[in-house]
Amino acid sequence: MKLTGKAWVFGDNIDTDVIIPARRLNMSTAEELAKYVMEDLDPSLAGKIEPGDIFVAGKNFGCGSSREHAPLALKGAGVACVIAESFARIFYRNAINIGLPILESPEAARRIRQGDRVTVDLSTGIITDETTGEQFQSEPYPEFILQIIRAGGLIAKTRQDLLGGAA
């Protein structure tokens, strides 16, 4: 599966309070949360993201709280994929569980510039910066994570497991 979109580039340690501030956690759907995504970094950003856009960030993306609202807000805002040098542990699980594609690639995170057109091939993990022509190979997913992705998220996989594969 290939995704193509415009890159939004961020620095290191983008925390979950920045992705979606706690004052917005009195709501819980992706659609509602999307309106406030990254508002404390740039209040106008949510209105500028177009469906299919790709976030590119430095190390430790999604650090801080366990709020699943963070990947939900990104997904709701139309962010198709997050590429980072590295991800915080809980954010990584949350994104995989809710079906927000995330890829680790320190090179891509360093080289891709704001506004570049980026294509991500989720089946091979190859990231292409269409603007510069550069290609990057992201870290492959472990087999177990692939099983969750193939099943369509953790809930779908759990249903399959509980039903002994009959689903």
Add this chain to the structure above:
Amino acid sequence: MGMTLAEAILAAHVGAPVHPGQLIDVPVDLVLANDITAPIAIREFEKIGVGKVFDRDKVVLVPDHFTPNKDIPSAEQCQQVRLFARRQELTHYFEVGRLGIEHVLLPEQGLVVPGDVVVGADSHTCTYGALGAFATGMGSTDIAVAMATGRIWMKVPPTFRFIYRGERRPWVGGKDLILYTIGKIGVDGARYMAMEFTGPAIESLPMDDRFTMSNMAIEAGGKAGLIAVDDVTRAYLAEHARRPYREFRSDPDAVFAETLEIDVSEIEPQVAFPHLPSNTRPISQVGNIPIDQVVIGSCTNGRIGDMRLAAEILRGRSVHPNVRCIVIPGSQEVMRQMIREGLAEVFLDAGAAISTPTCGPCLGGHMGILAAGERCVSTTNRNFIGRMGHRTSEVYLAGPAVAAASAVLGRIAGPDELPAPWA
């Protein structure tokens, strides 16, 4: 080959030796969620289709974040949690008036004991590591699965060992040790790792300070923050534990991914400047920074030991005219004890506000939100952009001693700068 404390607990749960990097499916002893994370967990739980939670004694729900309900949407989220708890006949649902901030409450109620594996939809679930339990934060969907199956998948983390030696200086507590540590290794310095806090300076550290240290393991990216059981832990458990427990410790030949030795005699009271917990400075190098608010409380520093320390400094003194000082005991029990010991009176006499237990201002929920440009010294755990209010407000993290002294002086300051109360 020997195992670390974290590995030993996980191995006992899966019934076989484990090694770092191994993916395991672990049975859990307790599953936790709050009023912010439970609504999504409940929604996802219903999709699984099992009907009932795996064990109604082992799923704990604590509506502590936006309670007492701060607005209508929050009230509705709490209602969802409450109705789910009733439908599922959960033994451990805690209601306003009988609750506490989850990570103060659960150890106090004896719901977590050494050797447990605990997963919670709250990043500060790692607090229980102070009791020698393997406890880690996860998102709502993971918690939904744990509520349904009583199991969770995880990768066995490598262990980062910290050895603390030397005598603590006056006014230096667990908060200062952990802020100093995070300042050393950075906010991703222990990413994916179990942190294990060891050494003579930990052995002499009171239980409440140990909870503070384990609580902030996540601020270094840690998956858990463990301290092996010793006599201090056993004394605490004698008063609180409701179940028999098993003590584990790292084997002499355990393999640690990293080890850092820290001489605590060199550590001054610490302050973490905006906007990262790793942005620490010793109190002597803070400079003159006027403040508008002080918050004393939270899952990090809302225990009775923290209240005693803050009261010791505020006794006979007054909160600075330009400062609002908000004291938030971490649980009903802490509040009760505070009143019993006369600490509530000390805070009231000093001109501080006392709140019912809530996470409240720590995450910018309510009970002390900051306006544009305002500064707060807070005993909480995060100072990210906009964490306590407006995106241009600033949070400075510190322990209760620095927070209380700052409240009196109207600027960030240590207790040593205070004139005697009778002066």
